[in-house]
Amino acid sequence: MDRPQGAGNEGLDATSAPPEVNLNVPSIARVYDYVLGGKEHFEIDRQVSAALFAAVPETSQLAKDNRDHLRRAVTFLVGEAGITQILDLGSGLPTEGNVHEIAHAINPDVHVVYVDIDPLVLAHGRALLENETTTTVITADVRDPDAIFDSEAVRELIDTSKPFAVIAASIFHHLADDEDPYGLADKIKARLSPGSYFLISNFLDDDEPRAKELQTAFLEGGLGTGRFRTWDEQQRLFDGLEMVEPGLVYANDWRPDAQTLTGSPTHTLYAAGIGRKA
């Protein structure tokens, strides 16, 4: 079979799997890495990705649009808003243009704590961050924000009495409705000090058939997670915060710059915004 548009290379073979990886279960982090064109994936991840590409052949562009939004958003948070501490929830495997690299290009003193549930993220993150004193990575479940905020890593690197930013890029849509995403957002917002920011970006159900087809591919194609939410549902996650201009919009419309792909084929499938606690 031809490799889907924009997907990665052959990836890893089973013999290189660390013992904590179950080769029969796909991982969101590795599927995302494959879709972005990375190398950290196994056969099971590539099989699951095939369902996504069958539903929307431009799925790789959707992931790239998200990464480009993240780049612009972190540039805003550090460059314009003056944020010096970032908690990145569901941070993903290291890729091109990691959050700490974007932040440090503007201010090398920014502290970053990466959080992800996937064991490979910890392994690769540790290797990447070996010589970093400002940035660390921990394994934790975003559904337990108290454990994250009370962790040693966060207490050491982030002074939550001062303004900081929480990034939730491409993570809430991996929480099903019965996992109470709104309750989780409320718990995170309760931890924000005045002047802090909350970045949220998600798959968008803008009432077009492709969103429904891709959601079905995510939910029923083997991954079991990937909920496309409407504008109203996504806006609810920001309740109680003031929205940074231009508000909750298509991700590519959030302060686009020269690198942003105008006319992206996946423009209407992804929304993003940043809220600020007054």
Ligand code: SAM
């Ligand atoms: N935030 C990055 C970005 O936007 O490019 C990566 C997004 S990737 C689609 C979603 C990440 O969330 C994966 O790395 C996955 O392992 C992680 N994840 C999924 N469920 C999680 C959970 N309950 N707790 C922590 N991380 C989770």
